[in-house]
Structure formats: structure tokens, C-alpha cells
Amino acid sequence: MELSEEWKSFFPVGSSTVAPLLLSGSPSLPLGPLLFNPNPNSLSLIFSSTSLQPSLHYTPYLLPSRFLLSSHPSSILPSTASSITSLFSIQQNDASSPFLxxxxxxxxxxxxxxxxxxxxxxxxxxxxxxxxxxxxxxxxxxxxxxxxxxxxxxxxxxxxxxxxxxxxxxxxxxxxxxxxxxxxxxxxxxxxxxxxxxxxxxxxxxxxxxxxxxxxxxxxxxxxxxxxxxxxxxxxxxxxxxxxxxxxxxxxxxxxxxxxxxxxxxxxxxxVWLSCEFSWHPRILVVAHSDSVFLVDLRLKECSVNCLMKIETLRMYAPDENERFLSLSRAAPDNFYFAVASTSVLLLCDVRKPLVPVLQWVHGIEGPSFMSVLRLSDLRSHSKEDDFKVASESGFCIMLGSIWNCEFNIFCYGSILPFRKGSVTSKINPAICAWELPLEINLSGHECHCGSCLLRKEFSKDALPEWTDWQQKKEIVLGFGILSNKLAALLTEPDENGGFTLIRLTSSGKFELQRYHASWAPARNLEACPDQVLCLNRHLLYSMSDEDYKFPKNYNYLKLDYLYSYACGGLTRFLVRKLKRNFKDAHDKELSAEVHELLCEKLNACGFGQLRSCPEVTSVFNDVKLPASLHEVAWRRMWADLPMELLQLAFLSRAECHKVVGNLDHNRVALESLAVPELPQLPPFFLRKSSPHDNNDIVGPVIPFPVLLVLNKYRNGCSNFEEGEFSVETELSLKYKEVMQVAGEISVSAYGPTHLDDHAVSLAEDRDETWVGYSKPKSFLLYRLVSFNSSAADHVGEKSVYGDANYDTLISRIPEKKSTEQTESVGQEIFDDLSPVELRFDAPAKKLEPLGLKAYDLLKRQMSKWQQSFDSYKEFCSQSRFEKK
CATH class of the missing domain: 2.40.128 (Lipocalin)
Incomplete structure (x- = not known):
């Protein structure tokens, strides 16, 4: 490819097969070996002390997205949580910040x-x-x-x-x-x-x-x-x-x-400001932040600032929106040059040529936070042969890497002049090009990079828990320095092609010295490969303290045998075995008068009196004030069917909870239970406030419903218990069908009768049989949740947009039409005509005075304007027969 000198630097080395400013080793270009392999025979321990191990004071690292429940895989729409997780970009682990x-x-x-x-x-x-x-x-x-x-x-x-x-x-x-x-x-x-x-x-x-x-x-x-x-x-x-x-x-x-x-x-x-360096003059500075690099000239009275490089210039080869500069360093051959690394690209720049890089590489290193510029002669010193002396004295190296991720590459560059006669040079300096592709260097000095070892290393990392960084389980290099050529020459014999001596500090508190020699090919120590498996068996980075832990360590263990049996589908058999060994009838339990009175009051308010041998299914719909799924209604129905003696086991006073825990364990264990609300509701009492509680509060349920249901069947002498045929899911499915039948009779369907599940029988089209007491106008509304960007009718007869179809069909009470003449102060019922569902306020009843009514009129006009412009809402109101006043 024929390119002008000005355009050659815009093709980064490593981005494609075309790299005009790349020189590869050949007989006509004697660059010399540019790979540096550790000599295993030169490894020596300088000093070691466990007291020098660095410490971590950080909690386990988990991304915020781990705590957000995203959409079901089969869902065609993203959930709100899924949209939120995209706002959390993957940041560097806080535990790594001291080791960058x-x-x-x-x-x-x-x-x-x-x-x-x-x-x-x-x-x-x-x-x-x-x-x-x-x-x-x-x-x-x-x-x-x-x-x-x-x-x-x-x-x-x-x-x-x-x-x-x-x-x-x-x-x-x-x-x-x-x-x-x-x-x-x-x-x-x-x-x-x-x-x-x-x-x-x-x-x-x-x-x-x-x-x-x-x-x-x-x-x-x-x-x-x-x-x-x-x-x-x-x-x-x-x-x-x-x-x-x-x-x-x-x-x-x-x-x-x-x-x-x-x-x-x-x-x-x-x-985000990043770094600063001196340039070719004591009062000329190079300053970088995440998006730009600036030249600051302080020689005159008025300071001048010029932009040397922008992150936008890298968009062709670094299109990521999160691309940013990460590190800056002075560079050779003189102080006119500087090197800057971004998330994807390494740049060699000249302050005399703003916005035009001298040389570019695609580095392929995750989070490069370390950068050092060296002369090639420092890395190929003390050699036996002088065949590559000219290249060593005129070449330079940029060592770029991430200490925390244990990745380091060497980027070699230099002038074309010593090797190619008659090459075109610029007016400022000879042309600079890259020498070979970026080369990896292993600073740990005792790892094999063959394919088998690399695979074992990656598998070992994947086997760790998500909140554990593999760097905390492995001996890594946290710091290093290259010994001066004069000192290194005193220690070792000359190498064939030269080399350097490295001193490193490991995470285990060891200071090691090792010789590296220049080579034509990477080392493959096949004999030691089986012994070089990554050992992730102990913490090497841990929190240290000058004093011992002063407080007693108490451990409380939880038995999850009930939960395990339920998850495996064997809860019935497990409970039957338990009950046969030590069953105590619920009648033997001394009932709390306070709990008994409160539960009876709430059941009576919902139409479940004390004689609840066979209550009507329709009674459970009296508790539907806010929109609820039919699955939720079925659960309430099953809770209300339980006898009072078993409800007493599930709901008890806060003081009784402490007594129960005290009998089980002498060490106090923190209990978190939801308080029973004051409003009349059916158990298990939804939309409740959490702790703190008073000791007089009624809390619960403290026993899961599947356990209570099995206990109830066992007390009633269920015949199929011995064979283990009884199933909580089967009971729930029967109640769900029953609730679906009644819902079809007492509700208006927003999208027609065909939206119900296939296994449910809708009586909306069958008028031969009518449930007693519900020939009056229907006061409930059935509807399915749909997306804002879809028409409600488009989802009729189709699968739900949610993963579990049991929860996508909702039922809500249609508010009664009430007179809202503003002749005198009115209460919160004035808001009923703004919504197709009955509104409930968790606040004391309060009358609206004239000033409040004025604010209401303004709110109503704004609400009406929005409703008229929202097509999905208008379609919903039309099909559900909800008419605004």
C-alpha cells in the first residue's frame, strides 16, 4: 500500500495486516532478538518476610447488576431492572486500586x-x-x-x-x-x-x-x-x-x-484528570485527562494551552464509547516525545505535531495503568556479540501493562535510518517506526505459557466464586525494577544477545532477583509444565492488623432441610416422617387471646366468619382492593381456608418470637418478620412495612405456607400421604382454576374472554350456570399487562410477555361512580375518577378545602391532557368500559 508520510501513522500496529510503520526482523533489517525470557537458573531470593505482605481492607466485590433481577430469558421485553443494569459500567475492582x-x-x-x-x-x-x-x-x-x-x-x-x-x-x-x-x-x-x-x-x-x-x-x-x-x-x-x-x-x-x-x-x-509530565523545557508541561492531552506553556506571562491529542481521534480503531486515556509518560529519543495509553490504543506523540500521532499500537491489555519507557540498550546490555549494537543504541521500548491483571507487553520502536539507506525523513527528525509486533513479557519469571498451562490457569479462575478475585489467591508481582547495567554486569556473565536483571516484589512478601536474556522465540519449558499449574488454594492478599481480634466469634448455623426437601419435591414425605416421630396436635398449643382476636377480626371483615367449613370462593374477592394477580388471589383463598389453630402457628406476637428462639439457642438471633397491618386484609397480608417492631406487634407468617398446608392435610387424615401423592402445587392449581372461574363471572374483561389460560374455564360466554349472588353488574376488571409500545389487543391469545404467565393476568375493583359536586369540602374519594382502579391511601382521612380543590382541578387538567395523548390508555379505558367524567 502506497501512503504519504503524513498518513502512515494513522494505521495502528496490530489493528490489521496493513501497518506501514512496522519493521519485522530479516537479514536486511538486523533488529536483533526482541523477546525476553527469564533464566530459571538465575532465580535467587533476596529477602522474604510475611510482615511485608500487602493488606486488603475491602469487602467482596460484586457488580450492582448482580443484585438486580433482569428479564426472563424468554421475555421479549426488558425489565426495569435490566435497563438499570446497563447504567452500571464495569469498573475496576476497588480491591485493586492500591495495586494499580x-x-x-x-x-x-x-x-x-x-x-x-x-x-x-x-x-x-x-x-x-x-x-x-x-x-x-x-x-x-x-x-x-x-x-x-x-x-x-x-x-x-x-x-x-x-x-x-x-x-x-x-x-x-x-x-x-x-x-x-x-x-x-x-x-x-x-x-x-x-x-x-x-x-x-x-x-x-x-x-x-x-x-x-x-x-x-x-x-x-x-x-x-x-x-x-x-x-x-x-x-x-x-x-x-x-x-x-x-x-x-x-x-x-x-x-x-x-x-x-x-x-x-x-x-x-x-x-477525570490523569497525569502530568515535564516536556522539553522546564516551563512547558504535558497534562492529560481522560479525554484529552494538553501542552501547557508557562514561559510567557500569559499561560497558553494547546490540545495535543483527543480521544476522538482514536474512534476509527477504538469505537467503544467508554474509551479514555489511562496513563502518560515521557518518551525517547528526547523530551519532545511522550507516550499515552488509552483503553485500547498506545500512542507515541510529538509535542511539535499536535493531533497527529507519531506511532500507534493496539495493545490488547485490560486496564493498562503502568507505563515505563526504556532504552533498548538497557534491556540488551552485557552481550557477548555486538552484531545488534547499532539497533540496541538507537532503539527504545515502552513497557505497558496492568500489575493487578499480571499482563505486560513490550512495544519496541526506533528510527529507520540505521537499517535502510535513502529512506525519506521528515524535516524535524528521522522517521520512527515500530520494531516487530508487541511482545509479551512474563514478570513472574516462573510460569509456563504453553497452551495446556494457559487452559489450566483459566479453568482455575473460573472455578472461584464470583466475589473472589483470583489475584488474591495467587502469588502475583506487585512491583519490580530493572537493575542498572553497571550492577548487573558485576553479577552475571555476558549473555549471547544481552539481557537485563529484574528485582521483583511478590504478593507473598518475597524479593526475588532474576536474569532475563534476549531471545528469538518464547521459552517453552516443557519438562516443568505439569508442575506449573496455577495454585489458587490460599489467600496471599489478606487484611492484617497490629492487634489480635478482640471480640468473641460466635457462629449460628441454619438447618435448611425443609427448604431442601421442598426444592426437591419431597416436602410431604419429609414432614410425614417428622410428624410420625413427634407430632403434637395444634389444639395442644395455648392460643394467644390477642392474636386470636386480631385474626378473627380480619377474617370476619373479609367475609370469612368463624363457621368457615365451606366458605364461598367469591368472599375472597372482597379483599381485592388494589390490582392483584389471580395467582395471588388463589394464595389468599388457601390461606383463609386454614383453621385458626394453624394460623396461630404462623402468626404470633413479637414477644413470642424471642421465646421460641431462646428455647432453640441460648445465643440471641436476630429475627426479621413483617408486622400484620391494621387494615382488614386476608393473610398472608400484603403491602406491609418491615421492622423495627414493638414486642406487642403481631408478626408473621413465621412458617411457610407449604408446611402449614401439609400439616392441615395430615391432621385431617389425608389418605394419599403414605404414598407421597399429595402435592402443594396440585392444590394450588385446583384453587387457581376455581378462582379463574369466579373471576370470569364477576369481572369485565378488558380484552375479551380469550385472554384466560387454556386450562381455565371462563363462564363469561356460558350463561347456563351462574354463581349465586353475582347476577348484579360486574364490579371487577380483568386485564393483562402489556408493554407501552404495543397495542393491548395485539397480545390477546398470545403468550405473556413475562416468563411466568401465572402473574400476568390482574384483577382490580372498578371504583363506584360517586358524585363529586364541589359544594362543600370533599375527601380522598375525589381522585377515584382519575383512574380505572380504586385508589387507596395509606394516610389519615382528610377533607380538601377550597385551596386544595383548586390544586386538584389543575392536577386533573394535566392528567386528562396526558390521558388523551396516550393511545394505549384510551384503548384500555374503552375496552374496560371505564368512562371518565
Whole structure:
């Protein structure tokens, strides 16, 4: 494909087979090996301590969608819960937030073969820990304190250290002994330190130079200047920038930085600020937020802000609406370059070419939060052969990855000039291209990436519970650093093609050192494959505390044998065996007069008197005030048929609940039961308020209805109990058919008589038999729930839009037409003509005065306007014979 130089960079490497700016290894292009494999024979343990294991203080992670019941798979319409779940995007686990950045940092001594190892520790990662790695007697030794532990330095705060940035000193001065500076950031503060070597004690020391608290806004990022040793930059999540100078630090005096007056536009203020870096000049900055990267020029009196890159420029190869920038870093070959990674794409950019990337890769890494730019010579140092010396000295690498997800890739790039004569170059610099496709690097150093091991790893992850992160069960790398070439050359013999020495910190509290060598192909250690199975058998990341747990641990166990028997369809047999062993007649139970009186009162109000040997089915419809499914009505009918003695078992006073629990267990167990409402209703009493309750409240049911039904049949001597033929579902099905028959007689069908289930018999078309007492006009309405975007008549004779058709047919009482002449104050009945169902208010009755009537008239006009514009509602009112006044 022939493309102009300007368009070549717009084709990301890895997005397709066409990549104009991609060089692959060949005899004519001696790039050298760019794969880096760990040498298993070079693995050595530097130091290990379980006290250095990081801690987690987070509850198990579950997405909000787990707690929302979505639509049934057979449903053609999404439920309200399903629409809500789409609003919850999958975010990074809160437990991973402390492990998004590198936890291990190296500071090499400029005058000795030593390296200072820095990392956060403590029960909340609020302490700075460090020790020295010394090369003596042809091997590395660790220098610890007199107790054999690491050295500690305090930030003076109990907040978690989120990031550490190191600034080495190139010219060592024995007078002050400073080997480098570093800063540590917490959520709301930045702390500056100086690392020294104590000549007298011959040990490292860390001195806090000062700190700055930001009380109103969290810290987004902090970095050191590559131009001026003592300067550092701090970016807040509000977009405010502060410049700090170590020369302004004074003991006993407060440390103040200079707030940079940057004129951000309004759209930038609403975004998530990400990172900041110095560019080619000490007063030119690169600042990034989730949607854009900016160049901030502070050289003149008036600050200027220019956009360098927008997330919209990536839409061709990153069409996801949630695409955003995630990490930023300075890049080589000079400070004009910077690298920025988004959710899908890695970009190499030049501040002199706004909105035009120099190079692009599709990285394929989930949540890349770590990025570091290295020279290729740092990764291919100490080699036996110099065949690829030119490529090593002119090439660069971007190491991009996710520490929490254990994914790291190396992206190599460099100039075309050393390899291809006569290539066209730009006016600014030689053309830059990618060297090979992105290559994976295994930082753990002891895992096999063959197909069998990868499959076992994925299967082990899937076997874990949903709320458990596999990283908490496996030893992962939480931090790493590359040893300087001078120190690495002292330890090992030269490699054939060069390599580097890695120091890593694992989640088990181990510091390991291992050599990596450049290779042409990935390592396949087939002999060790069976032993490299992912072990997810114990927690390696767990909450630690300086003190033991002080409170007693009590465990209460629940026996779910009844529930298990019901789920398996064997509740009847299970209860019969129980009752034969220890059956006590319900008559032997001493009845509570208060509970008995309340239950009788509610049953009488619904037409179920004390002589309830064979009550009429129609009586249960007296309790239908609000819209209810016919399945729900059938349940109420079955509850009302139970004798009072069994109802006494299901409903009791709150005080009796505590007595029952006290007899079962000496340890008090919290009980949650719904209180019986004051309104006259049939059991099990719907639409009730939950706890807290008073001890005098009547609560229940405390025993499930299937158990009560089996008990009732057993007391009445049911003949088919021995064979286990009795079924709760069969009884419910018979009552449901009976209720459907009566509903067809006493109700007006909104969509005709054919909407009832096939197994139900509708008497709406059969006038030969009429139920006694219901020859009067029908006062109930039968209708089926439909979607707003569908016509009601379209669903007649079709399957329900819900998964369970037992609940889609509703019955409601048609409100009586009452006079609403406003000659005097009226009550809540005035709202009856606004709805085809009877309205009930859970509030004290109150008369409407003239001012309230005026508000009602306004409400009625607005309601009528909406009803007239809603076709589905007009069709419903027409077919249900509901006429507004």
C-alpha cells in the first residue's frame, strides 16, 4: 500500500495486516532478538518476610447488576431492572486500586555498587520501607537493621501511600551524602524525602524534607523535573497544578508551592484528570485527562494551552464509547516525545505535531495503568556479540501493562535510518517506526505459557466464586525494577544477545532477583509444565492488623432441610416422617387471646366468619382492593381456608418470637418478620412495612405456607400421604382454576374472554350456570399487562410477555361512580375518577378545602391532557368500559 508520510501513522500496529510503520526482523533489517525470557537458573531470593505482605481492607466485590433481577430469558421485553443494569459500567475492582501502580522502586548509588530498594508497607501501606542491596564477594547481599528487619521512614500520616517517584542524583557530594530524592503521594498529600548514605554508620537513611496537604481535592499525580533536580510538579483531580522547589524547604517552616494559573476550558473541568509530565523545557508541561492531552506553556506571562491529542481521534480503531486515556509518560529519543495509553490504543506523540500521532499500537491489555519507557540498550546490555549494537543504541521500548491483571507487553520502536539507506525523513527528525509486533513479557519469571498451562490457569479462575478475585489467591508481582547495567554486569556473565536483571516484589512478601536474556522465540519449558499449574488454594492478599481480634466469634448455623426437601419435591414425605416421630396436635398449643382476636377480626371483615367449613370462593374477592394477580388471589383463598389453630402457628406476637428462639439457642438471633397491618386484609397480608417492631406487634407468617398446608392435610387424615401423592402445587392449581372461574363471572374483561389460560374455564360466554349472588353488574376488571409500545389487543391469545404467565393476568375493583359536586369540602374519594382502579391511601382521612380543590382541578387538567395523548390508555379505558367524567 502506497501512503504519504503524513498518513502512515494513522494505521495502528496490530489493528490489521496493513501497518506501514512496522519493521519485522530479516537479514536486511538486523533488529536483533526482541523477546525476553527469564533464566530459571538465575532465580535467587533476596529477602522474604510475611510482615511485608500487602493488606486488603475491602469487602467482596460484586457488580450492582448482580443484585438486580433482569428479564426472563424468554421475555421479549426488558425489565426495569435490566435497563438499570446497563447504567452500571464495569469498573475496576476497588480491591485493586492500591495495586494499580508499581510498588517497588530502585535508587542506585552514584559512587558505590549499591542499590536502595523502596516500597510501601504497614497495615495500611502508610509506612516507607527500604533496605540496601550490596554487591560483595561476587554476589548481592541485603543490608537490614540490627533486628534483621527492613528500615522504616514515616510520612507522619496514617493514609495509604499510593505512589512513589524517584529522582536520582548524578553528581554525588560526600558533604551531604544525598544519593537521590523521592516523593510519596497519598490521597490528599505529597511528602518529599532525601535518601542519604550515613558514612559513619555505613547504612542508608531517609529524611523527610517536608509535605503538603491538599484538604479540598485529591492528588491525581506528582512527578520530578528532568531539567532541574529540585523541582517537582503536582496535579490535583480538580485540574490545579502546583510547582514545588526543594530549595524552598526549610526546617521548622511551612513548605509552599506555586500554583500555576492555567486557563482550562469548561469542558476540561468536568473530566477525570490523569497525569502530568515535564516536556522539553522546564516551563512547558504535558497534562492529560481522560479525554484529552494538553501542552501547557508557562514561559510567557500569559499561560497558553494547546490540545495535543483527543480521544476522538482514536474512534476509527477504538469505537467503544467508554474509551479514555489511562496513563502518560515521557518518551525517547528526547523530551519532545511522550507516550499515552488509552483503553485500547498506545500512542507515541510529538509535542511539535499536535493531533497527529507519531506511532500507534493496539495493545490488547485490560486496564493498562503502568507505563515505563526504556532504552533498548538497557534491556540488551552485557552481550557477548555486538552484531545488534547499532539497533540496541538507537532503539527504545515502552513497557505497558496492568500489575493487578499480571499482563505486560513490550512495544519496541526506533528510527529507520540505521537499517535502510535513502529512506525519506521528515524535516524535524528521522522517521520512527515500530520494531516487530508487541511482545509479551512474563514478570513472574516462573510460569509456563504453553497452551495446556494457559487452559489450566483459566479453568482455575473460573472455578472461584464470583466475589473472589483470583489475584488474591495467587502469588502475583506487585512491583519490580530493572537493575542498572553497571550492577548487573558485576553479577552475571555476558549473555549471547544481552539481557537485563529484574528485582521483583511478590504478593507473598518475597524479593526475588532474576536474569532475563534476549531471545528469538518464547521459552517453552516443557519438562516443568505439569508442575506449573496455577495454585489458587490460599489467600496471599489478606487484611492484617497490629492487634489480635478482640471480640468473641460466635457462629449460628441454619438447618435448611425443609427448604431442601421442598426444592426437591419431597416436602410431604419429609414432614410425614417428622410428624410420625413427634407430632403434637395444634389444639395442644395455648392460643394467644390477642392474636386470636386480631385474626378473627380480619377474617370476619373479609367475609370469612368463624363457621368457615365451606366458605364461598367469591368472599375472597372482597379483599381485592388494589390490582392483584389471580395467582395471588388463589394464595389468599388457601390461606383463609386454614383453621385458626394453624394460623396461630404462623402468626404470633413479637414477644413470642424471642421465646421460641431462646428455647432453640441460648445465643440471641436476630429475627426479621413483617408486622400484620391494621387494615382488614386476608393473610398472608400484603403491602406491609418491615421492622423495627414493638414486642406487642403481631408478626408473621413465621412458617411457610407449604408446611402449614401439609400439616392441615395430615391432621385431617389425608389418605394419599403414605404414598407421597399429595402435592402443594396440585392444590394450588385446583384453587387457581376455581378462582379463574369466579373471576370470569364477576369481572369485565378488558380484552375479551380469550385472554384466560387454556386450562381455565371462563363462564363469561356460558350463561347456563351462574354463581349465586353475582347476577348484579360486574364490579371487577380483568386485564393483562402489556408493554407501552404495543397495542393491548395485539397480545390477546398470545403468550405473556413475562416468563411466568401465572402473574400476568390482574384483577382490580372498578371504583363506584360517586358524585363529586364541589359544594362543600370533599375527601380522598375525589381522585377515584382519575383512574380505572380504586385508589387507596395509606394516610389519615382528610377533607380538601377550597385551596386544595383548586390544586386538584389543575392536577386533573394535566392528567386528562396526558390521558388523551396516550393511545394505549384510551384503548384500555374503552375496552374496560371505564368512562371518565
Amino acid at each position: 501502580r508499581n510498588r517497588l522502586h530502585l535508587l542506585t548509588y552514584p559512587h558505590r555498587p549499591y542499590a536502595l530498594i523502596l516500597f510501601p508497607t504497614g497495615d495500611n501501606d502508610h509506612k516507607l520501607a527500604f533496605f540496601t542491596l550490596r554487591f560483595e564477594d561476587s554476589r548481592f547481599h541485603t543490608q537490614l537493621d540490627t533486628n534483621g528487619d527492613v528500615f522504616y521512614a514515616s510520612t507522619g500520616s496514617s493514609h495509604r501511600i499510593l505512589n512513589i517517584s524517584v529522582n536520582p542524583v548524578t553528581d554525588y557530594d560526600e558533604a551531604d551524602g544525598v544519593i537521590g530524592y523521592f516523593l510519596a503521594t497519598t490521597l490528599y498529600s505529597v511528602h518529599w524525602f532525601a535518601a542519604r548514605h550515613n558514612q559513619i554508620l555505613d547504612r542508608p537513611s531517609v529524611v523527610c524534607l517536608g509535605d503538603k496537604m491538599f484538604k479540598t481535592c485529591p492528588v491525581a499525580h506528582a512527578c520530578w523535573s528532568p531539567h532541574i533536580l529540585e523541582e517537582s510538579l503536582v496535579l490535583l483531580e480538580s485540574g490545579h497544578l502546583f510547582l514545588f522547589d526543594l530549595e524552598c524547604f526549610g526546617f521548622g517552616a511551612g513548605f509552599k508551592g506555586t500554583r500555576l494559573k492555567v486557563p482550562w476550558n469548561d469542558s476540561s473541568k468536568s473530566k
